[in-house]
Amino acid sequence: MNIIIFGPPGAGKGTQSKYIVNKFNLYQLSTGEFLRKEIKNKSDLGVKISSIVNSGALVSDDIVSKLIESIISQDKYKNRVIFDGYPRSIVQAKNLELLLKKYNQKIDIVIKLSVKLDTIKKRISGRSVCSLCGKIYNDFYNPAPINSDCCSSKFLHKRGDDNIDVAVKRFETYEKTTEPVLDFYKKLNLLKVVNGESRIDQIYEEISEIIGVIEGWLCIISPYKYVFKH
Ligand SMILES: [Zn+2]
DSSP, X not given: OOEEEEOOTTSSHHHHHHHHXXXXXXXXXXXXXXXXXXHHHTOHHHHHHHHHHHTTOOXXXXXXXXXXXXXXXXXXXXXXXXEESOOOSHHHHHHHHHHHHHTTOOOOEEEEEEOOHHHHHHHHHTEEEETXXXXXXXXXTBOOOTTOSSSSTTTEEEOOTHHHHHHHHHHHHHHHHHHHHHHHHHHTTOEEEEETTSOHHHHHHHHHHHHHHHHHHHHHHOTTTOOOOO
């Protein structure tokens, strides 16, 4: 089972991905992280990538494709990938289809975490961290205790407003670039929209159910090919 997860920055995509990876024994392929790892390891590709990045250019689709192929071609990752942050364009989406096909795989489901911009703003603007114990609070969703010696206003730190501006820009860019990609998967009948406004555990439950249904299907179609650990 290969999955793609979409969601604007701040939608909790990272948190959900981690849970799903654990529960369904998947491998999370975050292209950004992967690129950084290659650079750090100074692999042939990594050296090439760092010279591109250092020159201020964007890493080409071709290079990202090679990275993805190097993962999905390995047996241990076969049909076990959750794509995070990819594809970002129709060209990349079509390319991914071809790549997967080459290794007898496909995308089984595309999950979109749907969150309103207003909610993301609240999540960011309401967030504060206690400088003593490191606990994270949110004025709107999870306020700090009123009579606490530790997490009192003295020790609670908020991030600046510039974070909100950055978040708004990132949200708008996300919407603009992913909308056509989501449409592409909708036409293939693969798109499931999950309400990302719910509580983290509710979202997780909903996603687990969607994946569970597909997992059930895959086991019926080819029971020996898909063995999932829980
Ligand atoms: Zn505290």
